[in-house]
Amino acid sequence: MELSKVNELIDPAAGGNGAALEELLAGIQDFVFNLSLRMLGTVSDAEDATQEILIKVMTNLSTFRRESKFTTWVYRIAVNYLINYKKSMFSHRPLSFEYYGKDIEAGTVENADELLMGVSREDLALELKLSCTNVMLQCLDPQSRCIFVLGTMFKIDSRVAGEILHMTPENYRQKLCRIRRKMAEFLSSYCGLTETGICSCDRRIGYAIQHNRLNPESLEYSRLKKYDEEALISYMENMEALDESAMIFSDLPDYQSPVSAKEFISQLLKSPSMKAIQDF
Numbered sequence: 001m002e003l004s005k006v007n008e009l010i011d012p013a014a015g016g017n018g019a020a021l022e023e024l025l026a027g028i029q030d031f032v033f034n035l036s037l038r039m040l041g042t043v044s045d046a047e048d049a050t051q052e053i054l055i056k057v058m059t060n061l062s063t064f065r066r067e068s069k070f071t072t073w074v075y076r077i078a079v080n081y082l083i084n085y086k087k088s089m090f091s092h093r094p095l096s097f098e099y100y101g102k103d104i105e106a107g108t109v110e111n112a113d114e115l116l117m118g119v120s121r122e123d124l125a126l127e128l129k130l131s132c133t134n135v136m137l138q139c140l141d142p143q144s145r146c147i148f149v150l151g152t153m154f155k156i157d158s159r160v161a162g163e164i165l166h167m168t169p170e171n172y173r174q175k176l177c178r179i180r181r182k183m184a185e186f187l188s189s190y191c192g193l194t195e196t197g198i199c200s201c202d203r204r205i206g207y208a209i210q211h212n213r214l215n216p217e218s219l220e221y222s223r224l225k226k227y228d229e230e231a232l233i234s235y236m237e238n239m240e241a242l243d244e245s246a247m248i249f250s251d252l253p254d255y256q257s258p259v260s261a262k263e264f265i266s267q268l269l270k271s272p273s274m275k276a277i278q279d280f
Helices: 003-014 018-040 043-059 070-083 097-106 121-139 142-153 158-165 169-190 201-210 244-251 261-269 272-279
Strands: none
Touching: 003 018, 003 070, 018 043, 018 070, 018 121, 018 142, 043 070, 070 142, 070 158, 097 121, 097 169, 121 142, 121 169, 121 201, 142 158, 142 169, 158 169
């Protein structure tokens, strides 16, 4: 959404104009969802977090003072919320590179037909790749994950990223460099997509299904709608590849948020909670 359009919508939206609020939130819901997905690792957790972040944006809209870009302000709200998010699956089952590496070393079984349930190996391997790459990010602590996601996937300028994360640009760049190096070391050892790692998505399908990490009857990433590449810059073009091993993240597409801003806002504006907020 263009900055001029955003500025036109903020005051009416903050003043209670439902149409302006709907358009404003619809303009940010996709990048909020994609940020939530990378930070939390599962589609269902990202959907829940997206709705909660949109509520926070809506209820705090009157506090936006235009001292920074609107998107930077939204990023700050989203990042603060996601770094401290305690309801996701991985907040209860934290991962580490050591644990994930051992799991990869042990994790192959035969891709028996009864496990595949009639779904092609190609589709299952793609689903596993998209899922595994997001899960791999959970091996980083929340702040490191956020630094990596903002710098490597969203390609946020170090000055803006520092502002979002309340650190100097220099400190942000130093941390990003160390995190990239750590991720690259793991990828080069374990991920077959780097051509040096020991793991293969195709060979790991049966193991993933057997351990309930992949469900052929419900392929979450396949059901998500991808951005229209003619309308938006593709995720791969936004990838900053400072290390060849990090190129596997360039294959991750951006998705349209499953959250419908129109339906969500309509229900929210009619809710008792919203009436209480307005009365307050």
